[in-house]
Amino acid sequence: MKANRKILYTILLVSLVILASVSSFFLYYFYKMRNDNLSFNKIDIQESSTVSYNVLTNDSKFYDASVNSKSYITKEIKDIKTYFNYILTFSSDVSIDYSYIIEGKIVGNSKGTEDKILDKTIYKNVPTVKKYSGRVINLTDTFDIDLPYYIGVQDEFIKQYGVELDGYVEYDITITYAYSSNAINKSKTDKKELSIVIPINDVSTKPIVPVSNINTYSEYSDLTEKDKSTYLAICLELLGSTVLFVLTAILVLRRLFRNASIYRRELQELLKKYKNYIVKLKNMPDFDDIDVLFVDEFEDLYDACMVTNKPINYYEVVKDKVAIFVVFSDFKAYVYKVNIRNEEE
Numbered sequence: 193m194k195a196n197r198k199i200l201y202t203i204l205l206v207s208l209v210i211l212a213s214v215s216s217f218f219l220y221y222f223y224k225m226r227n228d229n230l231s232f233n234k235i236d237i238q239e240s241s242t243v244s245y246n247v248l249t250n251d252s253k254f255y256d257a258s259v260n261s262k263s264y265i266t267k268e269i270k271d272i273k274t275y276f277n278y279i280l281t282f283s284s285d286v287s288i289d290y291s292y293i294i295e296g297k298i299v300g301n302s303k304g305t306e307d308k309i310l311d312k313t314i315y316k317n318v319p320t321v322k323k324y325s326g327r328v329i330n331l332t333d334t335f336d337i338d339l340p341y342y343i344g345v346q347d348e349f350i351k352q353y354g355v356e357l358d359g360y361v362e363y364d365i366t367i368t369y370a371y372s373s374n375a376i377n378k379s380k381t382d383k384k385e386l387s388i389v390i391p392i393n394d395v396s397t398k399p400i401v402p403v404s405n406i407n408t409y410s411e412y413s414d415l416t417e418k419d420k421s422t423y424l425a426i427c428l429e430l431l432g433s434t435v436l437f438v439l440t441a442i443l444v445l446r447r448l449f450r451n452a453s454i455y456r457r458e459l460q461e462l463l464k465k466y467k468n469y470i471v472k473l474k475n476m477p478d479f480d481d482i483d484v485l486f487v488d489e490f491e492d493l494y495d496a497c498m499v500t501n502k503p504i505n506y507y508e509v510v511k512d513k514v515a516i517f518v519v520f521s522d523f524k525a526y527v528y529k530v531n532i533r534n535e536e537e
Contacts, residue, residue: 208441215434233376233413236283242404243365243386245274245337263398272337272399276365276386280329282373290369291321294335296361298342298392300349303356310349310357314342329369337363339390346392359392376413455532459508459515462490462530466504469497470517473507477518482525493517493528 247255247264248271255264280288294317300310317335339361346359365386372379389400463470487493497504500521508515514531 208438212434212438212441219431219434234410235286235373235375236408236410238279238281238406238408239384240277240279240404240406241384241386241402242277243274243388243401244276245272245388245399245401247272247399257399263396266339266343266393266395266397269339269397272339272390273334274337274363274388275332275334278329278331278367278384278386280369282327282371284373284375285325285327286371286373287323287325288329288369288371289321289323290329290331290367291319292331292333292365292367293317293319294333294363294365296337296363298345298359298361300346300357300359303358309353309355310346310359312345314345315363331367335363337361337388337390339392343392361390361392363388373411376411378411378413380411455530456512459530462517463506466490466494469494469504470506471503473505476507476509477505477520477525479525482520482523484525484527486527486529490517490528493519493526496521496526 245257247257247269249255249264249268250270251268255262278292294315295313296315297313298310299308301307302309320333342361346357349355350357366383367386368381368383370379370381386402391397391400487496493504496502496519500519502519502521505518505520506515507518514529517528517530519526
């Protein structure tokens with residue numbers, strides 16, 4: 193009966209530990225979710241962008257930069273035909289307003305330094321504004337860069353101010369957009385900047401464009417005040433459950449080991465206090481043909497030891513459960529027993 197009860201207590205203890213662990217995990221999960229303003233509603237967004245160019249020379253030769261990336265003799269360039277492609281893909285339908293501006297300028301630093309002494313905008317288009325509803329936005333446009341004109345602007349600046357420059361032409365494409373999604377009940381504004389830079393060198397030049405890339409991310413719905421209150425209630429409930437499970441587990445653990453600890457403590461106290469009178473036996477003493485008298489208090493056994501001038505024999509009958517102390521006198525054995533208390537007590 194006691195063995196079965198101990199098994200049940202052990203199963204209960206393991207179950208409580210598992211429940212406490214699970215509750216702690218979900219407590220952390222919902223608490224973090226509440227702090228991060230996340231919910232289960234989201235949309236996935238993939239963004240890709242490309243900037244490229246083709247070069248037209250004075251002798252009408254056309255070079256496709258996508259298949260032949262090279263440097264070009266600066267004075268032989270007639271025109272640089274540039275294009276860009278920007279794609280946004282959403283996992284669910286959105287309503288979006290977007291626009292883009294292309295701005296071209298010439299920039300010059302004092303020769304060999306980072307001091308900018310020329311910064312002049314030459315080209316700026318009228319913003320292109322569009323509206324769209326759906327899942328995929330594919331924005332593409334082209335524009336020409338009249339490099340000889342920019343070289344002329346730089347030469348005029350050098351002639352006017354008598355300085356040497358490290359100059360370059362920069363075209364910036366700024367795409368701004370605002371979208372709203374019913375899936376996450378949210379509106380968001382963002383922008384993307386692309387550019388192409390063409391150094392103006394005396395001999396040769398090579399346009400610099402950003403590496404084509406694909407970026408994937410997700411947007412989550414914001415929690416409403418009602419959602420936050422709900423998550424707070426869940427966190428408090430999980431906290432209470434975790435505390436309850438832990439306290440119950442502690443009580444079960446104490447129940448499992450309380451009697452054994454009481455037994456061990458009492459035994460150690462006796463062995464320490466009366467060590468000068470106790471002899472530890474390797475084997476169970478023989479009680480055949482002897483009257484066995486059980487005493488209620490160890491002091492009675494000690495008195496018998498003093499009167500008979502016999503040692504107190506000690507033997508642990510069952511490891512960590514039952515031990516006996518015996519004083520033999522003639523044909524009598526005075527016995528004091530230490531054992532684990534009954535669980536009904």
